[in-house]
Amino acid sequence: MLTNLGPMAQEVLRQAGYRLPSTCTITDGRLVHAPRPSVACALFRPGTSGVDILLHLRADNGLWGLPGGALEYGESIEQAVRREMHEETGLTGFDVRGIVGVDSDPATGALFSYPDGNVIHYICCTILAWMPDWEASATQLRASVESLALYWYPFESCQGVLVEPFSAVHARRVQAAWAGLQGGAMVLPLG
Numbered sequence: 001m002l003t004n005l006g007p008m009a010q011e012v013l014r015q016a017g018y019r020l021p022s023t024c025t026i027t028d029g030r031l032v033h034a035p036r037p038s039v040a041c042a043l044f045r046p047g048t049s050g051v052d053i054l055l056h057l058r059a060d061n062g063l064w065g066l067p068g069g070a071l072e073y074g075e076s077i078e079q080a081v082r083r084e085m086h087e088e089t090g091l092t093g094f095d096v097r098g099i100v101g102v103d104s105d106p107a108t109g110a111l112f113s114y115p116d117g118n119v120i121h122y123i124c125c126t127i128l129a130w131m132p133d134w135e136a137s138a139t140q141l142r143a144s145v146e147s148l149a150l151y152w153y154p155f156e157s158c159q160g161v162l163v164e165p166f167s168a169v170h171a172r173r174v175q176a177a178w179a180g181l182q183g184g185a186m187v188l189p190l191g
Contacts, residue, residue, distance in 0.1 A: 001056030035104070035121040039080045040170065043094055050156030051181070053140075055163065055173065056088065056130075057148040062116060062175040065170035070122070074175070080188045081127045084162035089150055090142035094131040095122050098187040100175060100180035101126040109169030126173040128180045129185055 041065075056067050064132040067088040071080040072133035078096050085091050104110050104123045113119045131137045143150045153163060160178065162171055 002110050011188065035110075035123050036070050037077075038068060038070045038122045038124045039077055039127055040066040040124055040173050041081050041085055041127045041129055042066055042174055043085065043091070043101070043129045043131055044155070044177070044181055045137045045152065046134055047152065047154050047156070049154055052152040053155040054089065054134060054137075054152050055151050056092075056143070057151075059146050059148050061163050061167070061168040062148070063170075064151075065167040066126075068127075069146075076190070077125055077127070081129065083137055085129075087144050088144045090140045091131065092130060092140065093133060093136055094129045096190065097128040097130060097180070098189050100128045100185060100187055103169060103173070107173075109167070117174070124169075124173075126176055127190075128177045130166075130181075138151040148178075148187075 001064055007134065014115060041054075045052050045054075054067065055064050057064050067085055069080070069084040069088070073159070075083070082092070085094070102123065102125050106121060110122050110124065111119060112122060119126075137152065141150055141152075151163070155174075155178065160175070162174065180187040
């Protein structure tokens with residue numbers, strides 16, 4: 001993949017008739033991707049001492065956060081949530097309640113740097129979901145290569161204090177989802 005092009009290389013490619021994909025541009029000699037829509041799922045369930053939330057320890061940065069990922073072409077937000085949750089956690093059969101937040105500000109975590117050098121600007125919808133079946137939430141759960149660990153965290157009994165190290169942007173998403181679950185914040189329907 002072309003990641004760093006000098007002015008001469010850019011001109012040679014233009015004269016040869018090459019075009020970059022419409023989602024990319026050349027800025028300061030770098031291939032820059034368009035912002036990418038994504039989802040993060042705050043999945044809650046009834047726990048033994050209140051309400052639990054599913055957290056995962058991300059393999060790419062070693063921080064705790066919410067499962068999720070980028071939308072694929074032609075996929076709705078709900079389809080993306082269900083696919084990502086199945087891929088990353090093995091879970092199905094949860095209720096998708098709606099959108100509780102949208103993050104897009106590069107200054108507060110919407111830019112993500114991967115170990116391979118890719119930097120992606122995500123526009124992330126935080127989705128509130130509920131897993132009514134406690135047994136299924138335990139027996140279906142399995143980590144993928146994207147997760148170092150999965151953990152049903154007793155969020156309510158811990159009074160909203162999160163495990164460390166926790167991603168700052170994901171901490172804001174968890175708080176927005178909790179407010180939505182409690183009826184203290186607007187939950188937008190998917191459509």
